[in-house]
Amino acid sequence: MSELSSRKNRHQKNPKTKWIISGIAAVGVIGLAGYALGSNFYSKHFLPNTQVEAVEISNMSLEQAKKTMADKNKSQTLQLLLDNQVVKEINKTDYGMQADFKDTLKNTLQKQNPWSWGTALFKDNQVKDSTVAYDDTVLNQKLAELKTELEQLNQGRTATQDAQITKDASGFIITNEVVGNTFSVDEALKAIKKDLMNGQTQINLNDYVHQPKVKANDSKLQEQLTALNKIAQITANYAINGTTFQIPNELIADWLTYENKQVTINQEKVQAYVQQLADQYNTSTNPTSFNSTRRGVVSVPAGTLSWSIQVADEAKELANQIMQGQNFTRSPITKGSAKASQPLVGNTYIEVDLTNQHMWYYKDGALVLETDVVTGKPTTPTPKGVDYVWKKERNATLKGTNDDGSKYESPVSYWMPIDWTGVGIHDSDWQPAYGGNLWQTRGSHGCVNTPPSVMAQLYAAVEVGTPVLIF
Structure with a gap:
């Protein structure tokens, strides 16, 4: 009975199960149809x-x-x-x-x-x-x-x-x-x-x-500053004609430039400065202040004893020396018969005072001799200037032209030329006297006529290169 009853119950449930299965199938079919429609859409x-x-x-x-x-x-x-x-x-x-x-x-x-x-x-x-x-x-x-x-x-x-x-x-x-x-x-x-x-x-x-690539604390920048100021703050001295002076540091700083991490110097500015030195100190164009024996301080024009600063060469060398960053004292590169590194006229010289018609010879500051002289006549005056004895000659014959155009030949025992025009110092046995105003009437063709006995002493004492100041 129980088994029969169980079978009966199962048969009673089957219709419901079928409906569920049919529903699921229907949903699946609908879903597939919907997805198919979506696929068709896409x-x-x-x-x-x-x-x-x-x-x-x-x-x-x-x-x-x-x-x-x-x-x-x-x-x-x-x-x-x-x-x-x-x-x-x-x-x-x-x-x-x-x-x-x-x-x-x-x-x-x-x-x-x-x-x-x-x-x-x-x-x-x-x-x-x-x-x-x-x-x-x-x-x-x-x-x-x-x-x-x-x-x-x-x-x-x-x-x-x-x-x-x-x-x-x-x-x-x-x-x-x-x-x-x-x-x-x-x-x-x-x-x-x-x-x-x-x-x-x-x-x-x-x-x-x-952003800044280089900051103030950059070590390389600090090193470059130190190197630059070392150059800008050097002691740069010039020794010219017995005077020593320093180039102002602010001037050197103005010459220096710093570009592209390089220190350079403005060559044009340096050369302009050297040109100023030349204009001020060249003894070839500037007179020399001289403390004379009788007339005090006088101004003597430039003569054969002189020098000129070679501006371009000196500017180049000055710039190079500054860039080395070491203190220095230098004298300029010059051209001429004297050197800029020392006084043009020291303590040894010959002095010819045209006004007083008198000549002195000093050696190492001490008077060796002095004498009256006769200088050039008014039509052929003795040229003023800072000259020097550039040669010594015994028994020379001096030749030239008189005012009237005639030629002359004058033999002398002692001859010391001092300029490039034929003017010099020599003995003159034809002169009866010396000094005073004789130069106005018995003056020379420009030379300094000297008493023979004194000239012999002077010739023996003077060396080639001795300055001769005529004023």
Whole structure:
């Protein structure tokens, strides 16, 4: 009975089970039909989460996608940011962007699997398009215009500067670096062009603000400052004509420059300074102040004993010596019969006073001899100047021309020429007397006529090179 009852119960439940199974089957059929319908839809529409160049075209037909891409293309921009603000928005089409997405859209739609629309709901499908290009002529023209705008944006902003060595009144110092906020226009333009090509939508101009590369505490800069001031603060002396003086340090500092991490000296300024020295000290053009025996301090014109500074050569050597950074005392390079390194006239010299018609010879500051003389007559006066005995000759014959044009020959026992025109000191046995105003009536052709006995002593005592001052 129990078994029979159990069978009966199972038979009573079977209709209900059948209904459940039929329902599940029906749902499955409907689901498959729905998915099939979806697949059919996506055979002509783009799958979910499909983007072309970041433009959303999910569920769109080909024509809808074309229109969307065209509209989006016209509105594509690149924003320029500066200090967290949009300072300009570039329309890419205005900058020559040319894009045709038709083939890309068509190929994307053809290649997609419409049956994969279910899984597409859970993943992105990013499509890159290589057909975006720019008209180079339009692009370059617009970038040139943009450059002007960017330069205007930079106006009023602070330029970044490296710490650098600068000059002040006392020498050279380090000027601190400046952290500025100007951006590099050229670098920004290069990045803008690249971002336009790559489809970017924003660029921050602050990324192209440079930071100082060299700061005030830079060890190399400190070393360069030390080296520069070592040169600027040297003791540079000149010894000229018995006088020693220092070149002012502020003048040397003015000659020095520091560029491209190199210390250089302005050769033109150095040469201008040396020219000033030449103008002031050249004994070939400047008179010599002389403390005479009877007339006190007199001014004696330049004569054969003289020198001239060779300006170009001296400026070059002076600059080279300064750049060595060592203290020095130098005398200038000169040309002439004397040297600038010592007084033109020392303690040994011959003095001829034309006013007093008298001559003295001093050796090492002590008077050796003196005598009255007869100098040139009014028509052939003895030339004034700082001369020197450049030769000594015994038993010479002096030749020349008289005022009337006739020739003369005068033999002398002692001859010491002192200039380049034939003037010298010699004995003159034809003179009856010396001194006074005899030069006005019995004067020479320019030479210094000396009593024979005194001339013999003078000739014996004087050396070639002895200065002769005539005034």
